Amino acid sequence: MKYIDEFRDRKVCEQLAKEISNRAIKKDITLMEVCGTHTMAIFRYGIKSFLPSNIALLSGPGCPVCVTPNSEIDKAIAFSRKEEVIITTFGDMFKVPGSRSTLAREKSLGSDIRIVYSPVDALKIAGENPDRIVIFLGIGFETTIPTVAATIKDAKNKKFKNFFVLCCHKLIPPAIKVVLESGEVLIDGFLLPGHVSIITGTGVYKFIAKNYNKGCVVSGFEPVDILQAILMLVKQINEDNYSVENQYTRSVKEEGNLYAKQLMNEVFEPVDSEWRGIGIIPGSGLKLKEKYSQFDANNISVKVEPVEENPECICGEILRGVKTPLDCSLFGVECLPENPKGPCMVSSEGTCAAFYKYGK
Amino acid sequence: MCLAVPMRLIEKEGKTGVAEISGVKREVRLDFFPEAEIGDYIIIHAGFAIQKLDEKEAEETLLLFKEMLEGVDDE
Amino acid sequence: MDTILLAHGSGGKMMHTLVKDVFVKEFDSSHLRKYEDSAVLEIIDKKIVFTTDSYVVDPIFFPGGDIGKLAVSGTINDISVMGAVPHFLSCGLILEEGFSAEELQKVIKSMKKSADESSCEIVTGDTKVVDKGKGDKIFINTSAIGTMIPDVSLSKKFIEPGDMILINGFIGDHGIAVLSKRKGMEFETSIKSDVQPLNKLIGDLLSNGLSVRFMRDPTRGGVATTLNEICDGMEFGIELIEEKIPVREGVKGFCEILGFDPLYVANEGKVIIVIKREDSDKALEIIKKFPEGRDADFIGEVTRENAGRVILRTIIGSHRIVDMLSGEQLPRIC
Numbered sequence: 173m174k175y176i177d178e179f180r181d182r183k184v185c186e187q188l189a190k191e192i193s194n195r196a197i198k199k200d201i202t203l204m205e206v207c208g209t210h211t212m213a214i215f216r217y218g219i220k221s222f223l224p225s226n227i228a229l230l231s232g233p234g235c236p237v238c239v240t241p242n243s244e245i246d247k248a249i250a251f252s253r254k255e256e257v258i259i260t261t262f263g264d265m266f267k268v269p270g271s272r273s274t275l276a277r278e279k280s281l282g283s284d285i286r287i288v289y290s291p292v293d294a295l296k297i298a299g300e301n302p303d304r305i306v307i308f309l310g311i312g313f314e315t316t317i318p319t320v321a322a323t324i325k326d327a328k329n330k331k332f333k334n335f336f337v338l339c340c341h342k343l344i345p346p347a348i349k350v351v352l353e354s355g356e357v358l359i360d361g362f363l364l365p366g367h368v369s370i371i372t373g374t375g376v377y378k379f380i381a382k383n384y385n386k387g388c389v390v391s392g393f394e395p396v397d398i399l400q401a402i403l404m405l406v407k408q409i410n411e412d413n414y415s416v417e418n419q420y421t422r423s424v425k426e427e428g429n430l431y432a433k434q435l436m437n438e439v440f441e442p443v444d445s446e447w448r449g450i451g452i453i454p455g456s457g458l459k460l461k462e463k464y465s466q467f468d469a470n471n472i473s474v475k476v477e478p479v480e481e482n483p484e485c486i487c488g489e490i491l492r493g494v495k496t497p498l499d500c501s502l503f504g505v506e507c508l509p510e511n512p513k514g515p516c517m518v519s520s521e522g523t524c525a526a527f528y529k530y531g532k
Numbered sequence: 533m534c535l536a537v538p539m540r541l542i543e544k545e546g547k548t549g550v551a552e553i554s555g556v557k558r559e560v561r562l563d564f565f566p567e568a569e570i571g572d573y574i575i576i577h578a579g580f581a582i583q584k585l586d587e588k589e590a591e592e593t594l595l596l597f598k599e600m601l602e603g604v605d606d607e
Numbered sequence: 608m609d610t611i612l613l614a615h616g617s618g619g620k621m622m623h624t625l626v627k628d629v630f631v632k633e634f635d636s637s638h639l640r641k642y643e644d645s646a647v648l649e650i651i652d653k654k655i656v657f658t659t660d661s662y663v664v665d666p667i668f669f670p671g672g673d674i675g676k677l678a679v680s681g682t683i684n685d686i687s688v689m690g691a692v693p694h695f696l697s698c699g700l701i702l703e704e705g706f707s708a709e710e711l712q713k714v715i716k717s718m719k720k721s722a723d724e725s726s727c728e729i730v731t732g733d734t735k736v737v738d739k740g741k742g743d744k745i746f747i748n749t750s751a752i753g754t755m756i757p758d759v760s761l762s763k764k765f766i767e768p769g770d771m772i773l774i775n776g777f778i779g780d781h782g783i784a785v786l787s788k789r790k791g792m793e794f795e796t797s798i799k800s801d802v803q804p805l806n807k808l809i810g811d812l813l814s815n816g817l818s819v820r821f822m823r824d825p826t827r828g829g830v831a832t833t834l835n836e837i838c839d840g841m842e843f844g845i846e847l848i849e850e851k852i853p854v855r856e857g858v859k860g861f862c863e864i865l866g867f868d869p870l871y872v873a874n875e876g877k878v879i880i881v882i883k884r885e886d887s888d889k890a891l892e893i894i895k896k897f898p899e900g901r902d903a904d905f906i907g908e909v910t911r912e913n914a915g916r917v918i919l920r921t922i923i924g925s926h927r928i929v930d931m932l933s934g935e936q937l938p939r940i941c
C-alpha cells in the first residue's frame with residue numbers, strides 16, 4: 173500500500189531506535205501519546221521494545237469511546253429502546269457499557285441498531301426509512317466532527333425530518349490543558365495526534381510549548397512516524413527548547429484544513445462537556461448551532477435512568493495518566509475484552525484493551 | 533483516535549468521488565478538499581477526504597530516512 | 608413454484624414435490640432415491656469420524672461462493688483436518704417462508720457440485736419451513752461421516768518445539784468477501800471467498816508418510832484464534848512471522864480502512880498444518896501442487912518459550928502477543 177508500507181520499514185525503525193537510545197540522556201523521560209490510535213499502533217508494533225528503559229510512554233485522553241461518560245451512553249441506550257428509533261453508530265460505541273447495558277445488548281433485545289462506516293451512510297438509512305427516526309451517535313474528535321457537520325448540512329439541504337445527531341463530540345486541546353493543569357503526572361513531552369491536527373493545524377498546541385515548557389511533536393501513525401516523533405521529542409528535551417514540531421508533514425499543514433474548520437464552526441458551537449474520569453471541561457464539547465438545532469437528538473424526549481458508575485473501574489485515572497490498568501483490581505479478572513466493565517477495555521485503542529491484548 | 537488511510541482518487545464528480553486502495557473502492561466525499569484531482573492521494577476518514585497527502589513531503593521524509601541509513605552503512 | 612411457502616414444510620404433497628423435484632433430483636443419490644427415513648451405509652473395519660455444523664451467512668450469495676458451497680466445504684474440512692476421508696453428508700434445511708425457489712435451486716446445485724468435487728455423497732436430508740421473519744432465507748445444517756486414514760493419528764500432544772507451521776494460502780479472503788457485500792457497507796472489492804473443500808489436498812499430504820502433527824481449519828476467529836486454540840494449555844508456544852503471513856493486498860487495504868486485523872478474519876478454505884521440521888519442505892512441495900495450496904507458505908514455528916501463547920514477530924522486528932478474538936471485529940473510526 174503506497175505511503176503506508178514505506179513507513180513500516182524495519183531498518184529505518186531500528187536506526188531511529190538506535191538514535192533515540194543514543195540521545196536519551198535524561199534520567200527519566202515521560203512522554204504522553206494523547207491519541208488512542210497512537211496507543212494502538214505502539215502496542216501493535218511493539219514500539220516499547222525499541223525504546224530504552226528511561227523512556228516511558230503514557231496514554232492520554234484521546235480515545236473517544238473511553239472519554240464518553242456513562243450519561244451519554246445511557247442516553248443513546250434509552251433512545252434505542254424507542255420503537256420508532258434506528259440508532260446508527262460507528263462500531264466503536266457498540267459494546268461500550270453504560271450504567272446498566274450496552275448497545276450490543278439492546279440490539280439482542282430487539283432494538284434497531286446499525287453500524288455504519290460513515291455518517292453519510294446513516295443519512296442514507298434515514299432516507300430509506302422515512303417513517304422511522306434515525307439517530308446518529310456523534311462521537312469523536314476534530315477529525316470526525318467535520319464529517320458529521322457535513323452530513324448535518326446535507327440533511328438540512330435535503331430537508332430531512334427524521335435524521336438526528338446525539339452530539340457527544342469532544343475537543344482535544346482543552347483536555348490536554350486539563351492534564352497539564354492537574355499536575356498529577358510529570359510529562360516531558362507530547363506525541364500529538366496527527367489526524368486531529370490535519371483539521372486543526374499545528375497552531376492549537378502552541379500553548380503547551382510556550383506556557384508549560386513541554387515538548388510537542390505532531391506525529392503520524394506508522395511505526396516509523398512514531399519513532400521519528402519520539403526522537404524529535406528527545407531532542408527538544410535535551411536542548412530544553414520547546415516548540416511545536418511537525419513530524420507528519422505529508423498530511424498535516426500548519427493552518428489545518430480551512431474548509432473543515434469553517435464547516436465545523438457553521439454547524440457547531442463549543443459547550444462545556446463531561447469527560448469520563450475527568451469531569452466537566454469548559455468549552456470541550458460541541459452542540460448544534462441554532463440554525464441546525466432541528467437535528468439535535470436532544471429534541472426528542474426520552475427518559476434516561478439515573479447514572480450509575482462502577483466504583484472499581486479506574487478508567488478515569490488511567491485516562492489522566494495517573495494509573496495504569498495494572499492498578500485496577502478488575503483488570504483481566506472480571507474485566508475482559510469479552511466482558512468489559514469499563515470503556516477502556518472496549519475500544520481496541522482503550523488502554524486496558526491494548527494492555528490486555530498486546531501487553532499482559 | 534482516528535483511523536485515516538491514504539487512498540487514491542480515481543473518479544470525481546463535483547463534491548464526491550471514488551477512492552481506491554489496493555483494489556478496494558469506496559465512494560468518498562470531497563467537501564473538505566474540493567481541489568482534489570484524479571490521481572491524488574487523499575486521506576480518508578469516515579468516508580471523507582480530510583486532506584491531500586503531500587507526495588513531495590512524503591518523498592522528502594523517505595529520502596531523509598534513506599540518507600540516514602546510507603550514512604550508517606558508510607560508517 | 609417461485610417462493611417457499613409454509614406448506615413446503617408441512618409433510619403434504621407440496622413437500623413431496625419439493626423433495627422429489629429439487630433435492631432428490633439434484634443430489635442424485637441412490638440412497639435418497641429409496642425415500643427411506645435413514646440412509647443405510649456400509650463402512651468396514653475402519654475408525655469412523657463424524658461431525659456436524661450449521662451454516663448461516665448474510666448475504667447467502669457472495670463473491671466466490673454461496674451458503675451451499677460453504678455448508679458442504681466447511682463440514683468436509685472438519686472431517687479432513689482430523690486425518691480422515693469424508694464419504695457421506697446429510698443436509699438439513701431450514702427455509703424461511705417466502706424464500707425464492709430459484710435461489711434455493713442455486714444453493715442445492717452448488718451443494719451438489721461441491722460434494723461431487725470432493726467425492727462425497729449427500730445421502731439423507733430434511734427440510735423445515737418457518738414463518739416469514741422467523742428465519743433469514745435459508746439455514747443449512749450438514750453432518751458428515753468419514754473414515755480415518757490408516758496409520759494417521761493427529762493430535763496437539765504430538766506437537767514439539769521446532770515444528771513448523773504451514774498454511775495453504777492467503778488469509779482473510781472469506782471474511783472480507785462476505786463483509787464487503789453486506790448491506791450498508793458500500794465498498795467495492797474484487798476479493799473472493801476462499802471457500803473450498805480441502806479433502807484432496809489433505810488426503811494427499813497425509814498419504815505420504817510425513818510426520819504431520821496436527822491440523823485445524825482457521826474459520827471464524829481467523830488464524831489468530833485457531834493458533835491460540837492449538838497452544839492453549841500446552842507446554843509449547845507459537846511464534847508467527849508477520850511478513851511471512853500471506854495476505855492479499857485487497858484484504859490488507861480493506862482491513863486498513865476499517866481497522867481490522869487480518870489475523871482475526873474468517874477463512875473457509877484454509878488449513879493450518881503443524882509438521883515436523885525435517886518433513887516440512889516436502890510437505891510444502893506437495894501442497895503447492897494443488898490449486899488450493901498454490902500460495903502455501905510457512906508462517907511460523909513451535910517454540911519452547913512462551914508456552915501456551917502465540918507471539919508475533921512484527922514486520923519491524925519487535926514482538927507482541929496475539930490473543931484470541933473476543934467478539935466480532937466491528938468497523939471503527941478509531
Ligand code: SF4
Pocket residue numbers: 484485486487490497500501502503504507508512513514515516517518524
Ligand atoms: S480494567 Fe476494566 S474496570 Fe479496570 S479500569 Fe480498565 S476498563 Fe475499567
